[in-house]
Amino acid sequence: MIRFGPAGNEPSFYEQGYKNTFEAMKWLQDMGLNAYEYQSGRGVNIGEQAALKIGEHAKKHDIALSLHAPYFINMATKEPDKVQSSLMHMHKSYIAAKQMGATRVCVHTGSPMGDTRENAIKRAHIFLKNFLDDIDDQSVIFCPELMGKVNQLGNLEEVIYLCANDERILPTIDFGHLNARTHGTLKTPEDFERVVLKLINGIGLERTRIMHVHFSQIEYTQGGEKKHLTFEDDKYGPYFQDLIPVLYKYDMKPVIICESDNTMATDALKSKIMYEQYMKKDL
Ligand SMILES: [Zn+2]
Numbered sequence: 001m002i003r004f005g006p007a008g009n010e011p012s013f014y015e016q017g018y019k020n021t022f023e024a025m026k027w028l029q030d031m032g033l034n035a036y037e038y039q040s041g042r043g044v045n046i047g048e049q050a051a052l053k054i055g056e057h058a059k060k061h062d063i064a065l066s067l068h069a070p071y072f073i074n075m076a077t078k079e080p081d082k083v084q085s086s087l088m089h090m091h092k093s094y095i096a097a098k099q100m101g102a103t104r105v106c107v108h109t110g111s112p113m114g115d116t117r118e119n120a121i122k123r124a125h126i127f128l129k130n131f132l133d134d135i136d137d138q139s140v141i142f143c144p145e146l147m148g149k150v151n152q153l154g155n156l157e158e159v160i161y162l163c164a165n166d167e168r169i170l171p172t173i174d175f176g177h178l179n180a181r182t183h184g185t186l187k188t189p190e191d192f193e194r195v196v197l198k199l200i201n202g203i204g205l206e207r208t209r210i211m212h213v214h215f216s217q218i219e220y221t222q223g224g225e226k227k228h229l230t231f232e233d234d235k236y237g238p239y240f241q242d243l244i245p246v247l248y249k250y251d252m253k254p255v256i257i258c259e260s261d262n263t264m265a266t267d268a269l270k271s272k273i274m275y276e277q278y279m280k281k282d283l
Helices: 011-015 022-031 048-060 080-100 117-135 156-163 175-181 189-203 205-209 240-249 264-282
Strands: 003-006 035-039 064-068 104-107 141-144 172-174 212-215 218-221 224-228 255-258
Touching (some): 022 264, 035 255, 064 080, 064 255, 104 212, 141 156, 175 189, 175 212, 189 205, 189 240
Parallel strands (some): 003 035, 064 104, 172 212, 212 255
């Protein structure tokens, strides 16, 4: 089954009078959604009790949880103090994920910081492997994200390189980011299929099927990602409609997290409805 859900709580959740993330689990289930990505981009600040409570409610309402790790992590850094702080943020993400029962941690690789991309991605690879060896726990999968800015580490090939031959790592394929950093190359189902075929070639069919996905429409410039948009955008794309036939063709079961600007749950539901309508037509 494909799971659909939002990145964090959209404003309408709070406007309806809710205050706590644990309450979002029933709210999402009532909407028809079944995944949620907890946002720790600005640091992991959640205490154990709050994490446990989110976990309990997620379980009760059949919401698959993932956690977005802090943006400060740079797996490719050479500076010893930045290595240490990146490890600390990785570790805190792991602990919080474990407490809430999140099985996936989405994480940014970082940036080359003046070094070549090739050297930088090799360092990131070693950093990630060492971290995973150290925690020695396969119940939380780390998911390096395909990034939206041209200068960031984490293009499609780099993400495949990080994930190849390691069961503890799955890609977060952010199609909006990919489209933004390649200035609009995802226009048709065939364009999406090319991406999926590269993934199958790099990490295998089974792991491609269960990958982590971020989807949103994103405004871009020469440098790549500029701003997350909503499904109302008809200029930049990419459009979820074009991914659906590929999901169907390869029998994919990813977790799809919507990162629309302020309408992440609303648009996650739109994605799910589009997918279900396509499946009905097919039968
Ligand atoms: Zn991200």
